[in-house]
Amino acid sequence: MKIKLFAIVAMTAFATACASTPAEVDEPIPAPRPEPVAQPAQPAGPTAGSVEHFVATAGDRVFFGYDRHDLTAEARSTLRSQAAWLNTYSDARITISGNCDERGTREYNLALGARRANAARDYLISQGVDASRITTRSFGKENPTCTESNESCWAINRNSITTITGGYTN
């Protein structure tokens, strides 16, 4: 299906390009193409149970308000998806890293980041994920996703990121 669509687009583009060539030149006729051979069914996405699968289906991070460590409704929704995935792939182990924006002092943010990671951990546990599968850590403001000094960056950096560290499918 995808391949056919591509062929049509290519032919259309070719025809459009040729429309602008001088009239006295014969219009070339595209060579006949073989019908695409049916390929084995490609998986729709990443391998089930893989790290990529976790990120694509559950989402690996949740976001926090300024100077907050309580979970928003959106964060809880993402964490429920993470818990569902972790309850399906019950060998997987995770590390939750808490992060902060740069608008706070260093040690304060290390503590705040730990609170964010713990909030995510506690919610996953409440959703049936065994505590022994989870470790937490805080990077404070030291490991930002986005380094620019503006609010849109800071909002991205106020997060907890769940990383699959073991027990996943390659």
Add this chain to the structure above:
Amino acid sequence: MMIRTFQTLILALASFLTVPFAAAQEPLRVDITQGHLDPLPIALPEFVSTGEDVDEMAVEITRVVTNDLASSGLFAPTDPAAYIEVIESVNQLPRFEDWRVIQSSALLVGEVSRVEDGRLRVIYRLWDTRLQEQMIGGQLTVAEQNWRRIGHKIADAVYQRMTGEAGYFDTRIVYVAEGRSANGQTLRQLAIMDQDGANPYYLTDRSYMALLPNYSPSAQEITYVSFLDGQATTYIYDLDTGRQEALFASGGTGSASQIDPDGQSLSARFSPDGERLAVSVETRTGHDIHLFDLRTRALERLTRHPADDVEPSFSPDGERIVFSSGRSGGSQLYIMNADGTDTQRITFGEGRYTTPVWSPRGDLIAFTKQSGGTFSLGVVRADGSGIERILFEGYYVDTPAWSPNGRVLLFTRGEPRADATRYEIWSVDLAGFNLRRLATGGMASDPAWSPLID
């Protein structure tokens, strides 16, 4: 006369620092763009060399002394091009009129020689050109590789004579050198240098992040926060041997079982006797202040509040500990006895107060205040009056560190740039004057100032 006037000014400065604080509701703001007291004009002719093999040393040592005194903001070295008299020996009586006429109230002369065992010797004299009296004279001998320390020690002697307070030039600074690897990864390594930026080198490698160093009273050890083990962990580092270990590596005793085994441990500060550390450790209910006994390795929990209690710092008598806590909602500063009793709040202003550090003089506590979009470096009285003074305001402030004499603060200053915030270490004096950038090579943060070196 001029000298006496200068001393009067210093006294006036001292009383200025202790008397006219604004009430807590209205912190007095010091405009750092305003002028300072007139610094003392001092002539610093090149030290006399007694042999070709010390010619360069004489020039360089004079330069070290000159830079130190100028950097304090209290001294104004006069222009050598104007000097009339040529000093040929440290033992000649200066022609004082020659120095007065070029407005040099003080004159420092020195003489560098090499003694039999190859070490360097410097004899120096500080003259009052009005009273025509020697104020101090001395002689120092060091191994040649420590030649800069002679300059720092002479500058400390001059500072002490002229201000009545100990100097801070023969000291070192441990800090976090911030860089970026080829693949864009942020690097944070501990580095050490002389107070004036000389002799810098790394203490940790680039394979892990190091933060928040603090000096021991002996200047032989530092604590810092290492990410070597994957998360923030308190480490202790012996500067003489390079040996380092996690503070709780050998397993805590006492109340250590309360520590969340998955938790982090943060910046540790030494007690004034060097025997204990105050450190915030993550427990099952948040971060709490703990005492760690370096001999018994026992860990004692001092606070039990569900809010985060972080950033402990001892009073210079070791009797009390200041820390920051979110127990009232936003972060504020609190003082408790060193056994965890009698906790009292000492800041009451709007905004978030963090990074308390007790002054070596005992009367003040430096802090960072975050209010609106602004960060400030300030000091608040330790007596609970809530009276505070702001020394600097800017885009970002963090990690104040006192000079050993309690007259100057180093701090991390951040300024926004197009791609990322740029961090540097700056110094400011206790009156909010003499704002200067510390001579680190690149981006830097988290200064720790050593005690005076013996």
